[in-house]
Amino acid sequence: MKKQLFDWMQKNEEIFSHMAKQIWDKPQLGYEETFASSLQQDFLKKEGFDIVTPIDDVQTAFYAQWGSGSPIIGFLGEFDALPGLSQQVSSLYSPVEEGAPGHGCGHNLLGTAGVEAVVALKEVMKLNNLQGTIRYYGCPAEELLSGKSYMARAGVFDDLDIVYTWHPFTFNMTANFSMQALTAIEFYFSGRTAHAAGAPHLGRSALDAVELTNVGANYLREHVPDGSRIHYQITNGGLAPNIVPDKASVYYYLRGANRDAVKDLERRLIKVAKGAAMMTETEVHWELKAGCYDTLPNLTLNEQMLAAWDDLPPLSFTEDELTFAKSLQASLDSSVLAGTAQQSFVPNEISKEVLVEQVLHFPQTFRQSMQGSSDLGDVSWIAPLGQVFTTCAPYGVQVHTWQATAAFGSSLGMKGMHYAAKAMAGAALNSLLDPEVIKKAKEEFVKLRAGKLYECGIPEEVKAPSTVLG
Ligand SMILES: [Zn+2]
Structure with a gap:
């Protein structure tokens, strides 16, 4: 055969x-x-x-x-x-x-x-x-x-x-x-626009919050398990230098040996982002875009x-x-x-x-x-x-x-x-x-x-991006 x-x-x-x-x-x-x-x-x-x-x-x-x-x-x-x-x-x-x-x-x-x-x-x-x-x-x-x-x-x-x-x-x-487990998470900050020269004191910069999140994440690096990976991309950095950005976002990949390790990185990074929002008087929300397991x-x-x-x-x-x-x-x-x-x-x-x-x-x-x-x-x-x-x-x-x-x-x-x-x-x-x-x-x-069961890393309420077959 x-x-x-x-x-x-x-x-x-x-x-x-x-x-x-x-x-x-x-x-x-x-x-x-x-x-x-x-x-x-x-x-x-x-x-x-x-x-x-x-x-x-x-x-x-x-x-x-x-x-x-x-x-x-x-x-x-x-x-x-x-x-x-x-x-x-x-x-x-x-x-x-x-x-x-x-x-x-x-x-x-x-x-x-x-x-x-x-x-x-x-x-x-x-x-x-x-x-x-x-x-x-x-x-x-x-x-x-x-x-x-x-x-x-x-x-x-x-x-x-x-x-x-x-x-x-x-x-x-x-x-x-094995390959590493991963979480993909994007943080969106909202602040308030203002003239960046004329009235900067009236603005609350969402981009500042993104930058402070990244600073926090870069300090976090030293205190995570060996082999962890943290990388990011600024997906929105504002519209013009003379407008205090009211919207800014940053997209993170977190990788680690297994799902639990990555979930812990995720928990700590969310704290960093919340801290950045507090410092800048902006607001933050986030979206989980992927949450995959390590391979067995x-x-x-x-x-x-x-x-x-x-x-x-x-x-x-x-x-x-x-x-x-x-x-x-x-x-x-x-x-x-x-x-x-x-x-x-x-x-x-x-x-x-x-x-x-x-x-x-x-x-x-x-x-x-x-x-x-x-x-x-x-x-x-x-x-x-x-x-x-x-x-x-x-x-x-x-x-x-x-x-x-x-x-x-x-x-x-x-x-x-x-x-x-x-x-x-x-x-x-x-x-x-x-x-x-x-x-x-x-x-x-x-x-x-070892007794652990699969539980999808993407919550039920997150809808898959749609496609139309043609
Ligand atoms: Zn491939």
Whole structure:
């Protein structure tokens, strides 16, 4: 059956490369991914899947289901792009459209591999009369770190037995580590305008409150747990220097090892903002925009994905691909290349490579955190989650850069995508055939969760940003 699966996938690669390229060609930001979402919904409908859009206002969020009964196996996909990262498939900086979005995180590949895996698995299940339910989740707005949280709040992951996903990267590995929990919170201050020269004593500056909040936050940094991250952006700084700003706002990301740690940062930052409002005689209110969990890796499922790769020839790139990759790597500042090796999860042994073809094996105990967050964390607290990373770009290329956009639109990205799809589909097939896998994955999951249950970080009263599918 595994041979049937991989043969089918080998034969049909072009369909999915084409889908990923179409999405790459039409990058859309979070909650606006109407093109990618409807493309995948239509395709899966034609393949015999039932489509469900579980959140009324968010039409880009969906899942596609096939089969019946248990187990229920999910595949997570994403398809949102990033602002300002438009770039052609070129090793020279050349945006398709200056300032436009681009797929610098490779979510054009991420979602499509899930579609590839689920359709391939359906073919094999049909041929062999295998029982079970398979689902592809089209998840919006990962870059806003909230799409999956809203879906989780709607309960769509609750009945999953296990779930698989992946992410485009610069080497092949399983995600035997966690990512950080996060809170995204925006503070809005209101004061009173006045002529900044003529009557400054009559004004109450909302911008002063923003600045004092930032000063407070910067003092807070020394007294937070190691590994915490606090970053902010002033989203409104007033209208003109000669008007005391009556409105100003600042948007914060808070990251920490787990949900509780981040909630504590949140509690302390709210105090800082309230203090700033008191000092400036302004008023403050805030909005929680994301509240995602740290990711719980599932080593049982990760091992299954490694085993799937063991049955396949290694990922390999052509001379032309290597040439392109070399020139893309050469476009990086030498400090970026040197700095890559200093990231905690990057093994030294690959620091001289351009395209990493081999699979890197990490010790089972490798559970340190990768700095950064994903709304994937929410799902990993609801069901056991297996995740791999694959080589879709040259070593040293960082996601969220123009070089990454270039690689993820090229055949480098496509190859990595098919490799990831095979890991997910192969592992899922194994889990369908051997109930022990799911049992063991669940035991590990329960142990790791240590009695804590998932509780969505976004309160019920916060509505998801709406999208219209068209
Ligand atoms: Zn991403």
